[in-house]
Amino acid sequence: MTETPQSHPLLAELRESVQSGLPSAISDLGRLVRIPSVSWDGFDPAHVAASANEVRALLEALGVFDSVVVSTAPIDAERTGQPAVLATRAARNGKPTILLYAHHDVQPPGQDADWESSPFEPTVRGDRLYGRGAADDKAGVMAHVAAIRAFVDVVGTDFDLGLVAFIEGEEEFGSRSFANFIVQHREDLAADVIVVADSDNWDTETPSLTVGLRGNVTFKLTVSTLEHASHSGMFGGAAPDAMLAMIRLLASLHAEDGSVAVAGLTSRDATTPDYSEERLTEEAALLDGVRPIGHGPVLSRLWDQPAITITGIDAPSVVNASNTLVPSVTVKVSARIAPGQTADDAYRALESHLTAHAPFGAHVEISDVDRGNPFLVDTTGWAVAEAKDAMHQAWGRAAVETGIGGSIPFISDLVTVFPEAQILITGVEDPDSRAHSPNESLHLGVFHRAILTEAVLLAKLEGRE
Ligand SMILES: [Zn+2]
DSSP: OOOOOOOOTTHHHHHHHHHHHHHHHHHHHHHHHTSOOBOSTTSOHHHHHHHHHHHHHHHHTTSOOSEEEEEOOBSSSSOBOOOEEEEEEOOOTTOOEEEEEEEOOBOOOOOGGGOSSOTTSOEEETTEEESTTTTTTHHHHHHHHHHHHHHHHHHOSOOOOEEEEEEESOGGGTOTTHHHHHHHTHHHHOOSEEEEEEEEOSBTTBOEEEEEEOEEEEEEEEEEOOSSOEEHHHHTTTSOOHHHHHHHHHHTTBOTTSOBOOTTOOOOOOOOOOOOHHHHHHHTTOOTTOOOOSOSOHHHHHHTSOEEEEEEEESOOGGGOOSEEOOEEEEEEEEEEOTTSOHHHHHHHHHHHHHHTOGGGOEEEEEEEEEEOOEEOOTTSHHHHHHHHHHHHHHSSOOEEEEESSOOTHHHHHHHHOTTSEEEEEEEEOTTOOTTSTTOEEEHHHHHHHHHHHHHHHHHHHTOO
């Protein structure tokens, strides 16, 4: 049990201001949702530019920033990234600087027919606002804007806290120019605390602070046994085919219960909230009679243990299958890495396992290796304590520290360029938000509480000595 935190002296005033500002926050969010700012190739970049301009106008209207610009950075020698919005206000009198991150681009909507209301027509049904980007992540953008509005409404514009808003324009397309952007604007972006508002909450009544992200290692694995294909009737039974060798090699990656069996891949020892196998069965849509794999608490399997999945295979197709021994097979291996291990280290463990376990002396070749490091928030920093306290005050419930089974790749770029900054991964989503899917939506109660949380956090940081 966590004790109820002491109320911030400005809590009541901030609460009232957030409450009365909510209708305009929702209508501004609706205006952003109407702009189809899909950042993928093949979609009109004019919409992403329009949405950047709209965000710039929202930030300018706050009247607290020294500078608000729309800016781009190169992806490589030929290509330029999508426009981001960067707003800065220098700290005074030794106060900390807080950077608020969100992204204004969205995923493609998919088929309109799969949506109950049109994806770019913001629509309220019940407690929720539906539309592409209504949650991911235009609500993150508006949570920052609305929190600053409430903060300014209560303390005025003459405050000392340093404030940076960085609203990216291509998070949904791999943040391709992100690393270059933050190096280019290193001075403007420097902050003591970075709030990444692009994650979710435990449920609509319970806030989460995301503190762990698994890393990943992916590569192509080719197993070869023969110089050329041979008739399976002629040599089958004595000459090993590559498919047999590949199947046996892949089978060696997991134990009987489906957990990873690769020496050198580590797990993180941490307690996780309760989450039943029944809930997993339902949320991951396991077929009738299919059992979960792995061992230990379910969330430790998803957050703190490694996982290995074969996500593709190049082999003769069934329709083209002839009676031959296949000489060579290629698969795509996708491994998730537990926090606490570097992706390089994990790759070396996988490589030596695959080399050591190749059956029948089969040749093993690994290529196209991609690595992303796991990330663990240092929860001993003061910013984590302040954020959890702000969440508790705004939601009336203690925050759950959660992990994510996947990765937010740009976080490692942030940590590389700003190793001293304390990173807080928050968000406005909940388990029913369906980000990236049809009928994406924002729970308006969560939105309300997320805004209040951030307004309280700003007030707390302004008050720090
Ligand atoms: Zn997002």
